[in-house]
Amino acid sequence: MKIKRLISLLLTLVLLGSLVPALAADAGSRQDPLLSRSYVDSWSSAVLSHAEATARSAAQAALDKALQTHDNALHSSAARSRICTLHAGNTVALKTGDCFTVLSGNAGVTISAGALVDATDGAKAVSGALRTGHRYIACEDLQAAITCEQTVSLLLSASASVTRFVDVPANAWYADSVEYAAVNGLMSGVGGQRFAPNDTLTRAMFVTVLGQLAQINEADYTTVSFSDVTPGSWYAPFVAWAAQQDIVSGTGNGRFEPGAPITREQMAAIIARYVQSTGKALPTIADPVVFKDKDAVSAWARDGVELMRTTGIISGDDRGYFNPLGLATRAQAATVFMELREAILRSEQSS
Numbered sequence: 263m264k265i266k267r268l269i270s271l272l273l274t275l276v277l278l279g280s281l282v283p284a285l286a287a288d289a290g291s292r293q294d295p296l297l298s299r300s301y302v303d304s305w306s307s308a309v310l311s312h313a314e315a316t317a318r319s320a321a322q323a324a325l326d327k328a329l330q331t332h333d334n335a336l337h338s339s340a341a342r343s344r345i346c347t348l349h350a351g352n353t354v355a356l357k358t359g360d361c362f363t364v365l366s367g368n369a370g371v372t373i374s375a376g377a378l379v380d381a382t383d384g385a386k387a388v389s390g391a392l393r394t395g396h397r398y399i400a401c402e403d404l405q406a407a408i409t410c411e412q413t414v415s416l417l418l419s420a421s422a423s424v425t426r427f428v429d430v431p432a433n434a435w436y437a438d439s440v441e442y443a444a445v446n447g448l449m450s451g452v453g454g455q456r457f458a459p460n461d462t463l464t465r466a467m468f469v470t471v472l473g474q475l476a477q478i479n480e481a482d483y484t485t486v487s488f489s490d491v492t493p494g495s496w497y498a499p500f501v502a503w504a505a506q507q508d509i510v511s512g513t514g515n516g517r518f519e520p521g522a523p524i525t526r527e528q529m530a531a532i533i534a535r536y537v538q539s540t541g542k543a544l545p546t547i548a549d550p551v552v553f554k555d556k557d558a559v560s561a562w563a564r565d566g567v568e569l570m571r572t573t574g575i576i577s578g579d580d581r582g583y584f585n586p587l588g589l590a591t592r593a594q595a596a597t598v599f600m601e602l603r604e605a606i607l608r609s610e611q612s613s
Contacts, residue, residue, distance in 0.1 A: 329375035355432035367414030376404030427457035436593035459593035466497035466520035473500035527586035534566035
């Protein structure tokens, strides 16, 4: 209970601000990295005793409220805390404010800086094995990573960076998008715990992810709409659904070209038709960029690209170009579908 007691004492001194004299912090102390620049070892025992006796109940109430607030945030839909199933070799990068519980399996943690607290028993955690059923909270200036030794189930806060795929580094720009797409059942790996973030996305893959976002019932779509769509294939019901909803019309001559890489302007046009089919008006962003190559967008895709621009679902590159004929990678697609799903959720909340 050392950590809880130290936090309680700190809260006590804050509540008694006018009664407790200012105490200089020993910036060189390393006795308690959780409290950073405030070190209780330098405090007078007489001052601490007086302060704790004066405001013990108020400090405890404040601490209880803070912990309750944390609990509510952890389990709220807004925080998007989720249960993750990870495999051997997967890692979770932790930073200040993250929290997690090991629900099952074996996992360890490596702490390189700061403090990780086992909130279940009030002890400061050390590098090594994590305890199943215990809740951990990442405290000030924490730099640490969880490593999974076998299949592990974690209750994890939204801000923690997860690498459920061995080829997705925790610090990659697309890591959070890939995790979001996996958690929400939009995209899965390609086998061998790999996501293949730099592989191009095919037209069949793209329409399949869109159908998963729409949560269609595959059994309702058994008609083959195009001559080059194989009946019974994993993508056939999703292509049939998209065709029936006028979301896709093929590439001409009765063909869909499911194995062809999808271009950025094709993505924009298909998403725009999907949004139109839902009847939803997506929220726009402030000061959307004007693409320098807007005139290079095909006429049939311009409305779709404009919707992507004003809603921020698909952004341009760092030079301000949309690159309409550029091919989309799986990492880029994960980001696009995350932005699309979030825009739809905001639209539903505001209606």
